[in-house]
Amino acid sequence: MIIYHNAKFITVNAGHDIFDQLWVEDGRILYIGPAKAIPADVQTIDLQGAFVTPGLIDIHAHVGTWAEVTEDINDANEYSEPFTPLMHALDSVDIRHFSFQHALEGGVTTVQTGPGSANVIGGIWSILKTAGPTLPSRVLVERSGLKGALGENPKNVFGNQYKRKPMTRMAIAQLLRDGFQRATHLSAEEQAMHIQQNLELRPFIEVLRGEMPLRLHCHRADDIMTAIRIAKEFNVQLHLEHCTEGHLIVDAVNASGFNTTVGPYMLTPSKYETRHSTPAIAKVFKENHIPFAIMTDHPFVPIQYLKYCASEAIRYGLDEETALKSITINAAKLVQLDYRIGSLEEGKDADFVVWSHPIFETEARVLQTYVNGIKYYEAEGEI
DSSP, X not given: OEEEEEEXXXXXXXXXXXXXXXXEETTEEEEEESOXXXXXXXXXXXXXXXXEEEOEXXXXXXXXXXXXXXGGGOOSOOTTOSBOTTOBGGGTOOTTSHHHHHHHHTTEEEEEEOOOSSSSEEEEEEEEESOOSSHHHHEEEEEEEEEEEOSHHHIIIIIIITOOSOOSHHHHHHHHHHHHHHHHTSOHHHHHHHHXXXXXXXXXXXXXXTXXXXXXXXXXXXXXXXXXXXXXXXXXXXXXXXXXXXXXXXHHHHHXXXXXXXXXXXXXXXXXXXXXXXXXXXXXXXXXXXXXXXXXXXXXXXXXXXHHHHXXXXXXXXXXXXXXXXXXXXXXXXXXXXXXXXXXXXXXXXXXXXXXXXXXXXXXXXXXXEETTEEEEEOTTOO
């Protein structure tokens, strides 16, 4: 057991409590609360007045799959065809990729990663810790969603470059519907065979059964509405990825009941459909009770800058407590992992970050990052 003390432990629990001591054993939080007598012969670590938060969580990134140095070896997008439901994040992730080290340097301890948005249906996402000796040891959720994309990305890749379907938004919607329609027409025996043999319609069956959500990239308001409409047609769980113009149709997004991940909004608009991107969307969604997390979409905003994405939302009116939750406990809730990560509470994984100053102060630097109670990053010359 290790006891950490002389710090402000910002729990991000229901009461947003700030405590004095953190006890860690076997990778879990054994105790967090007011200072109490320390047992004899127990290792203690003095954090010298630092500030401690839960490990940060980015539930929309492409960490470990995007080469970043050159697009020629991008393993995030299968450009051969627009419909690739059997592609899987775990068959693409390189845990030695420098993006994982950058994540630790920025205090990010959990990411959802996988296929990008070139394809109408790109494949399966996974949720991983950003540190650990092997890929299996890092996996929290092996199949966390079926990733798809609406709008300009599939049109540009396949329609404009390859001169093949989809060339229009109509064709994108048809390809998306096609997977669900074919899956619904299978008998129980045929569905079982697709699951057991990992055949093409397996992911659609899993989404129809509620075993994982459909995660659709959608920027423009009409694409958001198409995503909602198709999800309602097939009665499936949908997560709106980016939801860039969601603030322009906030009542419709709210009425849908679906969750959202917002960003990356710290970029010059790279295409016409992102021209209305704004950090103010976080405040609008908070005011309208729409569940959201803030993303980097790494590498488009580097993963180590996740906290700055939340800071920018604060600059546009979001309160600090909600901003912190959007990259910790609320992100965990949106991927149904809040029982394990996202806050400093007894029984949860000991994923935490030691900061030099309160996280949203300009001077705040990551001093140490812990994953499952193990220190994987320490700033040179610090604690």
